[in-house]
Amino acid sequence: MLPYRNPIATAKAIATIDQLSEGRLILGVGAGWIKEEFDALGADYENRYQRTREYINILESLWYSDFPKHGGKYHSFSDISFMPKTYNSRNIPVWMGGNSSKSIKMAVKKCSGWHAVGLNPDQLMECIKHIENQLVTTGNKREIFSISARKNLQITGDKKIIANSDESLRGNSGKIIEGLSGYKSAGVSHMIIYILSSTVNKFLDTLKIVADDIRPYLD
Numbered sequence: 001m002l003p004y005r006n007p008i009a010t011a012k013a014i015a016t017i018d019q020l021s022e023g024r025l026i027l028g029v030g031a032g033w034i035k036e037e038f039d040a041l042g043a044d045y046e047n048r049y050q051r052t053r054e055y056i057n058i059l060e061s062l063w064y065s066d067f068p069k070h071g072g073k074y075h076s077f078s079d080i081s082f083m084p085k086t087y088n089s090r091n092i093p094v095w096m097g098g099n100s101s102k103s104i105k106m107a108v109k110k111c112s113g114w115h116a117v118g119l120n121p122d123q124l125m126e127c128i129k130h131i132e133n134q135l136v137t138t139g140n141k142r143e144i145f146s147i148s149a150r151k152n153l154q155i156t157g158d159k160k161i162i163a164n165s166d167e168s169l170r171g172n173s174g175k176i177i178e179g180l181s182g183y184k185s186a187g188v189s190h191m192i193i194y195i196l197s198s199t200v201n202k203f204l205d206t207l208k209i210v211a212d213d214i215r216p217y218l219d
Helices: 007-020 035-041 048-064 101-110 121-138 159-163 173-186 200-217
Strands: 027-029 094-097 113-117 146-155 190-195
Touching: 007 048, 048 101, 094 101, 101 113, 101 121, 113 121, 121 146, 121 173, 146 173, 146 200, 173 200, 190 200
Parallel strands: 027 094, 094 113, 113 146, 146 190
Antiparallel strands: none
């Protein structure tokens, strides 16, 4: 959540991770939504979207400019040096997370991707159509704009869960294969799965099923 932290400290931490990972970093950002968390951190809840927009500008200035400077509503700086820069001076992919219209709009205007949370393939397809229309308006190319999604995954024989179309990745292997294929067809390029499990052993069993029985059908 970008508004939680000082953007200069955040930029330094992210650039350091990018160097250590040799350019494998994808940065997911969000504006936040839980007021109590902002209150606990002494952060600005009411202006979180405005701060997120400005903080993205600050990150880019610090990472990509030899002489970074910024004059904004919430932060201003000039005559500073900033290290480290990004790995091999590359542009770090920044994906905006969140299903709200404000988050989607910011993803299109300020970022190189959008990360959805908890949506099923049909819901995502509608959002992606909207995003594609916005990309045309802004002159950005769809082929270089990434779509990622996060969804709970659970191997279960519970008939109620299997029958629930919103739980596209909860059920038997066949339903999960169908769900993942649906996300791919909708236009999702990256999938983050959160495995629901009550024990470590069940978690590992689920990973094995995904690797052995589900993943081969998705290649």
